[in-house]
Every structure is written in structure tokens, then in C-alpha cells.
Amino acid sequence: MATISELTTSASTAPLLDIRNVAKSFGKNAVLRDISLQVAEGEFLTILGESGSGKTTLLRIIAGFEAATSGEILMGGERLDTLPPYRRRVNTVFQHYALFPHLTVAENVGYGLKIARLPKQEVESRVEHALNMVKMTAYAASKPSKISGGQQQRIALARALVNRPRLLLLDEPLSALDANLRRQMQVELKSLQREVGISFVFVTHDQEEAMVMSDRIALLRLGELEQIASPREIYNRPATAYTAQFIGHTNLLSGEVKDGIARCQSLSWRTGLRDGSGLFSLRPENIRLADGTGGSAAVRFRGKILRQAFHGATELLQIECAGGLLLSVRAASQENWSGDVDLEFSPADAIPVRASEGRA
Amino acid sequence: MKAGERNVPTSRWLPWHAIVVFGFLYLPIVTLIVYSFNGSGVGGFPPRDLTLNWYRILFADEAIWTSVLNSLLVAFAAMAISLIFGIPAALALDRANFPGKTLFRRLVLLPLILPGIITGLSLLMLFQAGEVKLSLLTIILGHGTALISVATTEVFAGLQKLDRAQEEASLDLGANYWQTFWHVTLPNLRLSIIGAALLIFTLSMDEIAVSFFLIGRDNTLPLEIWGRLRRGITPEINAISTIIFVFSLAAIVTWYRLRAKAETEVVL
Amino acid sequence: MFSRAYRAAVTVPPLLWVAVFLLVPYALLFCYSFWSVSSSQTIVHSWTLDNYRQLLQVNVYWQTLLRSMWIAARVTVFSLLLGYPLAYFLSFHAKRKDLLYQLVIIPLWVSYLVRAYAWKTILGSDGVLNTLLQYVHLTSHPLDFLLYSPFAVVLTLTHIYTPFTILPIYAALEHIPRNLVEASHDLGASPVQTFWRVIFPLSIPGVVAGATFAFVLSLGDFLAPLLLGGPSGIMISNIVVSLFGAAYNWPLGAAISFCMLALVLGLLFLSESLEKKWSFR
Numbered sequence: 001m002a003t004i005s006e007l008t009t010s011a012s013t014a015p016l017l018d019i020r021n022v023a024k025s026f027g028k029n030a031v032l033r034d035i036s037l038q039v040a041e042g043e044f045l046t047i048l049g050e051s052g053s054g055k056t057t058l059l060r061i062i063a064g065f066e067a068a069t070s071g072e073i074l075m076g077g078e079r080l081d082t083l084p085p086y087r088r089r090v091n092t093v094f095q096h097y098a099l100f101p102h103l104t105v106a107e108n109v110g111y112g113l114k115i116a117r118l119p120k121q122e123v124e125s126r127v128e129h130a131l132n133m134v135k136m137t138a139y140a141a142s143k144p145s146k147i148s149g150g151q152q153q154r155i156a157l158a159r160a161l162v163n164r165p166r167l168l169l170l171d172e173p174l175s176a177l178d179a180n181l182r183r184q185m186q187v188e189l190k191s192l193q194r195e196v197g198i199s200f201v202f203v204t205h206d207q208e209e210a211m212v213m214s215d216r217i218a219l220l221r222l223g224e225l226e227q228i229a230s231p232r233e234i235y236n237r238p239a240t241a242y243t244a245q246f247i248g249h250t251n252l253l254s255g256e257v258k259d260g261i262a263r264c265q266s267l268s269w270r271t272g273l274r275d276g277s278g279l280f281s282l283r284p285e286n287i288r289l290a291d292g293t294g295g296s297a298a299v300r301f302r303g304k305i306l307r308q309a310f311h312g313a314t315e316l317l318q319i320e321c322a323g324g325l326l327l328s329v330r331a332a333s334q335e336n337w338s339g340d341v342d343l344e345f346s347p348a349d350a351i352p353v354r355a356s357e358g359r360a
Numbered sequence: 361m362k363a364g365e366r367n368v369p370t371s372r373w374l375p376w377h378a379i380v381v382f383g384f385l386y387l388p389i390v391t392l393i394v395y396s397f398n399g400s401g402v403g404g405f406p407p408r409d410l411t412l413n414w415y416r417i418l419f420a421d422e423a424i425w426t427s428v429l430n431s432l433l434v435a436f437a438a439m440a441i442s443l444i445f446g447i448p449a450a451l452a453l454d455r456a457n458f459p460g461k462t463l464f465r466r467l468v469l470l471p472l473i474l475p476g477i478i479t480g481l482s483l484l485m486l487f488q489a490g491e492v493k494l495s496l497l498t499i500i501l502g503h504g505t506a507l508i509s510v511a512t513t514e515v516f517a518g519l520q521k522l523d524r525a526q527e528e529a530s531l532d533l534g535a536n537y538w539q540t541f542w543h544v545t546l547p548n549l550r551l552s553i554i555g556a557a558l559l560i561f562t563l564s565m566d567e568i569a570v571s572f573f574l575i576g577r578d579n580t581l582p583l584e585i586w587g588r589l590r591r592g593i594t595p596e597i598n599a600i601s602t603i604i605f606v607f608s609l610a611a612i613v614t615w616y617r618l619r620a621k622a623e624t625e626v627v628l
Numbered sequence: 629m630f631s632r633a634y635r636a637a638v639t640v641p642p643l644l645w646v647a648v649f650l651l652v653p654y655a656l657l658f659c660y661s662f663w664s665v666s667s668s669q670t671i672v673h674s675w676t677l678d679n680y681r682q683l684l685q686v687n688v689y690w691q692t693l694l695r696s697m698w699i700a701a702r703v704t705v706f707s708l709l710l711g712y713p714l715a716y717f718l719s720f721h722a723k724r725k726d727l728l729y730q731l732v733i734i735p736l737w738v739s740y741l742v743r744a745y746a747w748k749t750i751l752g753s754d755g756v757l758n759t760l761l762q763y764v765h766l767t768s769h770p771l772d773f774l775l776y777s778p779f780a781v782v783l784t785l786t787h788i789y790t791p792f793t794i795l796p797i798y799a800a801l802e803h804i805p806r807n808l809v810e811a812s813h814d815l816g817a818s819p820v821q822t823f824w825r826v827i828f829p830l831s832i833p834g835v836v837a838g839a840t841f842a843f844v845l846s847l848g849d850f851l852a853p854l855l856l857g858g859p860s861g862i863m864i865s866n867i868v869v870s871l872f873g874a875a876y877n878w879p880l881g882a883a884i885s886f887c888m889l890a891l892v893l894g895l896l897f898l899s900e901s902l903e904k905k906w907s908f909r
Contacts, residue, residue: 065810085813098811101908102829112815113824145908163815373719378728381714384787385735388746395749397648408823449642456635467646473841474892475848477865478885481872482653485660485882505649507728508642537634566739568851573872580743589745598749608737616730 002249014077016041016199017062017167022071022087024057031057033223035071039167039201044193046202046210049220050110050246055203058220059169061091062201075166085213086115091160092169096176097152099144106131106140130162133192145301150181157189161196174209186212207247211235219243221356242356249316251287253280253350262350263324269299269347272356284316284330286349290342298344303327305337319343389605396598406454414599424600429583434500434580435564443506443553446511452511454519472509476569479506484573495576502570507563511556518552551622558615562608654889660882669876679883689867689884696863697777700846703785707842710786710836711793715834716827718794719801719902729798744855747784751775751856776858784852789845793838800834801827832906840899844892864888 015038022034032054039045049055060066062073064085073081080088091112099108106127113123131137134154139147144155153173160168170189190213193200204210210217211231218228219242227239238244241252255264256339257278262271264280271278290300303319306326310333317329317337329343397410418424449468453461471479484501486492492498526548530540568582575583585597662675683689714732722728735743748758755769761767773779804827812822850865857863864884871881 064816065813085810086816086818090814092811093815094807094811096807098805098806098807100808100811100826102906111812111817115816115821143908159815265789373711377713377853380718381710381790382731384710385732385790386788388743388750389735391750392742392746395756396720408717445642445645448638449646452635452639452642454856456639458635458639464646465645467650468642470650473844473896475845475846475865475888477850477868478657478889478892479653481868481881481885482657483649484872485656485878486649501649505645508645541634562737566741568741571660572869582739585741585745595734597745601739601745604742608739609734612730612734612737616726 007352015039016043016075017079017080017201018074019062020072022058022068022073024054024059024061024066025069028268031223032061032068035220035223035225037218037225037228039199042197042199043215044190044200044202046204046214046217047220048204048207048210048217052222053220054223055205055220056171059092059171059201062167063090063169064088065170089166090169091163091165091167092171093153093156093173095171095173097144097149097156097173099152099155099159101144104140105136105142105144105147107207108144108155109159109162111159115161118230120264124343126162130158133195134158134159143256144180145289149176150185153177153185157192161198165198167199167201167212170200172204174204175204175206182209189213201272209248217247219246219247226356237351238281238353240278240354240356241312244351244353249284249328249330251282251284252353255280265325266321267299267301267325269351270297271347271350272353279355280350281353282327282345282350284328285314287327287329287343287345289331290344295346298346300342302340302342303329304340308337317341387530390450392598393602393605396602397597398595398598414595418596418599418603421596423579424581424584424596427579427581430496430578431565431581434496437500438503438507438564439557439560441500442507442511443557445504446508446556447515447549447553449508449512450515450519452578453516468512469509472513476506476567477572478571480573483570487574493576494574496578498574498576499571499580502574503564503567506567507560510560510563511553514552514556514559515549518549522548551619554618555615558582558611562611565604629811643713657882657886660879661886662883663879665877665879671878679880680887682880683883683887689864692862692867693864693884693887695778696847698866699782699785699861699863700843702782703789704839704843705845706782706786707790707793708756708839711791711838712835715794716795716800732791732794732798740788741851743788744784744852747780747787748775748855751780751783764856775856776861778857778861780856780858781852781861781863782905784856785846785849788852789842792841792845793835795833796837796841797831798839800831804830829906830908833903836902836906844895848888848892 019035019037019039022032023030023036035042035054035058047055047058049050053241057066061068061081064081064083071081072079075089080090081089081302086223103111103127109130110123110127111262112153118126127140128137131140136151136154136158139151139155144152147155156173174185175187177185186209189200190203202210202213213230216228216230217234219226219234221242227234227243229237234243235247238250244250244252255262255267255278256276257263257271257273258275260270260272261268262273262278262280263313271280290298301321303321305317306320307318309316312329314331315333315337317331319329319341321327395410395416407566449464452458453465458464471562480502483498483505487494487498522545526544527540530544531537535543566582567580568586570579579587581600585600587605588597660671661679664672664674664676664678666672679733717723718728718732743840748755751774752758753772753775755775756862757769757774761771762769808826808830809822812826813819817825847863847865848865850869853861853863853866854869857866865888868881868884868888871877871884
């Protein structure tokens, strides 16, 4: 039931992948409900969602390991969903790598090429090139059990890419890595995608990861598409309360709008919204310490500091305002915060969002 | 083949093959049961004159029931020996390091795969050298020795699944090694031990190869049946076999129930 | 980690038992194989290689040994042919795995003697199979070769040992992560290609284990040939049994047994190294 706010792809580039009204149920359990989205050529799209959102199921349907209950998928204008997985020009990097334990690293990488009956010379040279690309040439003769998790992940990547698929699917490939390695791999994956130029569809539950790597993010919730937009757009202009809360931190203000003024407890600001009840998302970093630079339209208020959480460069303060309203405010770190502070925010930063209903 | 279907070869013949193999495995058993009610004895087709006669004759047959009692005695005693020596053997293999460990492991597990007669006649030589008269006792010793490997294998597998952290927690809380063994290790091995006990019992009741050489005056059930078979087939044998089958079935169903129940009790 | 007393208590009793009841008997077996029996039916404790020479030279002995190995080989092959597809079906296709697994195990819990005897009643000239065939007019007289022949022995032993091949193969197949199958498909391999390139190689340790078990135990079997083999189906263990019985010649019997023991140990060693080579943990 969600409307889709989508970055329009230029008319001259037809989408690589066209997912039309795909739904999937396991018995009575509806995991995906009416998903439609498109993946452009050469784009890095992340499917983001919590567990239970259906993101992995959607990926598996694209790969061919599950069949959609209804709907269709087209790649390059032709039906994809009628093909078995081994006939799709799609390759997958699995969450736990799924490397073949009885084959060496080189044999793993060359597996798809051997199946395609390519001449031995070509297999060897392409395997070497792929291993080079992921910086694992030294391990060509090793067995998967002898290399580390991060290294296995690279091999899984090479094994998929060496086949030159039109689309690469990645199923939470970084989730098993520790934080530092993960950050490093995020950067490497992104630059690899740029270098290779094919479309990546990346599944993750980590919203920071999604923002770092993607050209666009498709946020899934309970089997439906909540919003699909570029990271900046989805962060700065979330469409729903869920999106605002899931990606980054936010304050959700519910208030009444009358005659162009929104009122939420002791705060009020100008808004273009129609009369009625409204929900607004206000990011903690958009609430600043009042220092007189806010301008006349800025909403000023006073609040008491209840708690502070140190995050390094910034701190997250929990503020109690008049009337008991609690807000999170992000401010530059300083040694001592005391008592009451004067804060301000600009009305433009109070983004109206739709409420997210629960779903059966 | 479309997407999402079973992504492994689903040749049509697989289920049929399965049916044929199961048929092959159960044909003798079914025949046995059916013909134990056959009035005109073994053989002949189709079976007719359904009767409980053979069971009646069976129940009056004293020699058979004596041998059953002997077998039960042997089975329980062998069970005791196998467990008493097999459980420590499993613990030793899992946790201790000592010179000759590999040889020990191979020796303990050897009777599992060695044809029974070799174990049987080598023990016969031992008893002969020690001038021990053949009797139920020698059979008990034979079964016990041969079946230690079963106890060891089952308990070893159970030890592998054991969460070491539980034992460490017990030690951390002040219990010593013996108390930990008694209160933590052993209860966790309960399932493996019961499984081993059931298996040992069944194998002992059916054991022929080792018993063949170590038999004294008293027969075990298999040897009693064996003796009669040499003299000729009687449908009585069908009857006793059917009874054995029913008991085996009951044993294995019980075993599965116990295991299923225990698995739901495991707290992660 | 464990105290010395605990470790001693745990290792010493089984070690002692095994030493007395396994090591010593095998040693005795070894010794006996070098002794001989006198004409007055007593054991002569003088050391000689005579028994082994007899084993090699007297036709009956080495021919029977070869025949036994041939029977064991056939049993192994048939058991694997019957067992592997069933194990595969159970692991990858069956809906009620538990139930079917139990159905495979149940025959194992039914007495071997009883099952062998049942085949006797099925295969005999008055038996179920023959009378059935005549009843439906497929044959006009009983088929001889069904019973008291190597055929009957191979059939019965295959029946006994097929479950023993199914179990380890099933266990090996269950251990294969299913995402490997998906990965293979993802990379373009059809289901059949996936089976031969991924599933089968990873199941080899199970196949080796099952084959070893079937071969070794068939080789040393004496019941089936005695019940169903007839004169042409005699196997090496029957000879050993008679040497310890009516044909009273313990030293020769010991020599043959020791050869069997050595053969079995050799096979175990071979199968262990094969399993290790094909195991990828």
C-alpha cells in the first residue's frame, strides 16, 4: 500500500531488472506483498530491512531459489522468473560464502566457467584476473578451510564476478566480519562495483552500511516497499515514520496543524501541511544550541538535560522540554553540560511523514 | 525445470527405487509374520488355514523359554560390563592423553567391524589357556567384550555434543571433578547411555558368532533356534521370530520417543 | 584440566579389560597359527609355518578364500547400488525423514538369524517365491538356483548389509550444506551436474565407510552360507568353524583366522586413508 517515491531513471536507459508486483507466501505466511521496483544498469541498489522484512526472500526470488507466488520479473525486457537459477545471467554472493570445500580456491572460482565449457586457457586467465581483482592470487591452490572468513568472502565474490553476470546479488556478505574489516570491505566493494560496472543488488539490515555503499536504498518493511530513494534523499526526506526512525536517529513529533501552524505540546512552527493531525520527523543534529544565528523563523525553546551519551565527536543529549516532551539532540562534545540549555531548530527541518501502520 | 523447484535431480525413478528397496528389506519380515499363522507350515503360496497353532506349540516349548531366560541374563550382564568399561573408555578417548592411546582406540573399536567368529575363537583360546570351563559366564564375558565398542561409540558421540561450558561452570561454582562428573556430565550423557544400553541389549539377544564358540551346556535363544534349524524348519520358529520382531519394534519406538522427548528438554 | 586420579580411574579399567580380553586373545591366535596338531588330537607347541603353507597350497582353502572375497565384493556393490539412491532420496527429497529413517533401521533390530532363516523359507523349492511363481504360471517347476547356492548367499547378505550402507551415506549427505547446492546452481550447473560435481564427492567418506562395513562383515560371515549356501556356497568362515569343531585343527583354523584378521586390518587402514583424503572439514 506504500506509494513509491523513486528517483526517475533517465528515459534513454531501460532498467536492467524490472520487478513487477511480486508477492510470496509460505503457506499462510505472506512474506512479500506486491513489490515493484526497478534496478538500473550499473547501479548499486541496497535492499534494506529488519529480519522478517522479506529482503532475503526477494533476493532469493531474483536468484531463482524461490518462486514468486505471483508477479513477474524481467531482465533486459525478457522474463527472468520462468528460468531456473542455472540459466539466469545472475550470480550470488552467499551470506556464509558457500565455497566448495573439496575444491581449491582456483577451482572454486573457475567452477562456473568450467560448467560453461570454456576453453582451459580462457578459464585460467579469467580466474587469474578475478583473483587479482580481489587480491587473493597467492591463495589459488589453497582449500577454503585454510583461509580466513574475510578471505573466503573475497573468493565468493571472485567466483561470482568471474562469470560476468549482468547482475550481482549479495546476501548480507559482510555480516560475519568484525567491524573494522567490515568497514574496509564496504569501501572495497563499492569501488569494485564502480570498476566492474555491473549492477549490484545488496541485502543488509545495517542502515549505515546501506548509506555508505548505495546509489539507492530500497527500504522493506513487513514485505512491502516503504521507500526507495538515494541515501541522501531517504535520510533528509523520509516518507514515513518508520523510515525516519530506521535510518539514523530522529525525534517523532505528533501534533495538530491548524491554519498553517503545527503545534506539539510547547513547540509550534510554520508548516505547509493541511489542517488535522500531523507527524513530523526532526533529526537530532538539526536541533542546535541557540546562539542567535538561527534567524527569525527559528523555533526556540528551553530544555533540561536528562542524559548524555558520548559518541566521540558528538554527544547525544536527552532533553526534557516544557510539558514533558522528550527530545534527542546531537551536539558537539564538550566536557560539562549543566542544567538547562537554549535550543533552536528551523521549521523546514520538521519533515512531515506518514504514520506507519502495523500490518497483519 | 522452473525456478524454486527442488534444485536437486528429481528423477522420477527415485521414489520407486525407494519403494523397491524398502520392499526388499521388509519382505522376509512380512513373510515370517504371515507364515507364522499359516496352517500348512512354512512355504507354499498362498498362505491358508490361518491358525494360532504354532504359537500354542511355542508357548508349551520349555527349551525355548529356558533359552530366552538365558539370553536375557546374558544380555543384562553384558550390558553392565559394556557400560562399566565403555563409558570410561569414551571419556578417556575424549579427554585424556596417554601413551598407546591410538592403539587403545583401535583395539576398543575393532570388535565392531571384525567378523564375530574371530573375536569368538580368540576368546575361546583364552579360556582354554586359562582352563575356564565354557558356560554362560564365558558367553557373558564374550558379549561384554565385543559390545564395549558400541557403548564407547555412542557415549563418545554424546560427549562430543556436550557443552564443556557446563562442566566449567560446575567447577567454577565449587564442585570437584567427581561431583561434576556425577551431577553434570553423567546426566547429560543419559540419552547416549540409554541408547547404547538398548542397542547392546538387542545385539546381545541376537548374537551368534561369538556365542557359537563360547557356549557351554546352556543355550541362548539364537543358538537354540540354530540347533533346531539344523534339524529342519518348523513354523514354531516363525512364531518366535514374530515375537522377537514385535519386541524389537517396541524397543526402537520407545527409544525414539525417549530421544524426541529428551531433545525438547535440551535448553540451549 | 582433569585431575590425575580422575584420568587414571577413567583409563585404567578399560585398558586392563581390553588388554586381557582382546590383546591377549589375539596374541594367542597369532601363536596358535604357528603350532600344529598331532595325530592324537593334541596341540603340538612347536613353531612351524606349515599352516600358512597349507593355506596357500591346498586348493580348498585359498579357493574358498577367493570365493568369499568375490561374494563379499558382490554384496558390497549391490548394497551400495541399492543403498545410495535411497539415502539420497531420504536426505534431499523425503518429506517425513524421521519416519523413513526409522523404517531403515527397524530391520537391523530384527535378529539376523531370523531374517536369514526367512530367506530360506522364501527361496526354497517349496518356498514362497517358487510356489508363487508357479501359482501365477511364470514357471512350471521350482527354480533350483534360488537356494543352496552362492546366489542365495549374496542375496541374503545384501539384504542384511544394505541398511549398513544407507546409514553412513545418509549421514554424509545430511552434512552437506544446502547452500552449496544453491551456489552450484547459481554458477550455472544443472541439477545432474551439481550431483556429480558437488554432492557425490562430498558423500564419498560415507560411501567408503558403508562399503568397508559391508565387505568386511560379508567376508567373515558364516551363518548365511551355512543356512543357504549349500556345497557351492561355502565361505572361508565355515572352514574355520569346522576346523574348530569336527575337523579339529585349531592351529590351521587360527592361521586362517589370522589371515582374515590381517586382511581386515589392511582394509580398515585403506578405508581410513580414503576417508581422510575425501573429507573436507
